[in-house]
């Protein structure tokens with residue numbers, strides 16, 4: 211971490227949890243102590259967003275894991291940014307690799323969702339990342355920049371966006387990117403942002419890393435100058 215960007219740590223619980231397990235995590239988190247220089251956000255499944263929000267201390271923010279691109283309508287099974295806000299959460303994760311690769315979400319749809327969520331007053335954790343075969347074919351930046359194009363075209367307020375670089379090959383595999391591998395992509399992303407958006411936005415936007423982050427490896431990763439936090443799955 212460097213240059214005044216507040217460290218950001220998100221816990222993405224994915225499709226896991228119950229009232230009982232959430233109660234346990236909430237008591238642990240509420241008991242703290244939390245570093246006041248770190249923004250902490252937890253992301254329960256949608257059904258538990260409001261429950262977690264009501265139980266957690268105000269110093270811990272809540273994020274939904276996904277939402278659709280409009281306020282309401284005939285979209286069975288989905289939720290909107292307006293509903294997330296109504297339930298007291300302030301962030302949404304969009305473009306997670308599981309949404310892209312399991313549910314087939316496109317860059318264009320993720321861009322539209324980003325635009326709508328920001329407009330509705332919800333912050334966006336925008337996820338990008340390459341698959342193993344793309345990294346092995348030296349296409350990491352090509353892939354990540356393409357995913358980013360649809361996001362930057364839809365951002366109205368960069369102070370409400372956190373970028374999560376999550377190499378797909380590192381997610382849930384125990385195969386964490388080395389601090390140098392992650393730093394390299396974060397640095398390239400920040401330079402790309404400086405060119406495509408502005409030097410000011412590039413210097414202020416938080417770029418967090420996700421993919422097999424644990425208590426054991428987070429310290430070394432977090433010391434890299436362009437790693438501004440984490441999106442943690444299993445370990446959260």
Ligand SMILES: O=C[C@H](O)COP(=O)(O)O
Nearest residue numbers: 222381382421422443444
């Ligand atoms: O959103 C979190 C990422 O998918 C990382 O998951 P993981 O920590 O289980 O590898």
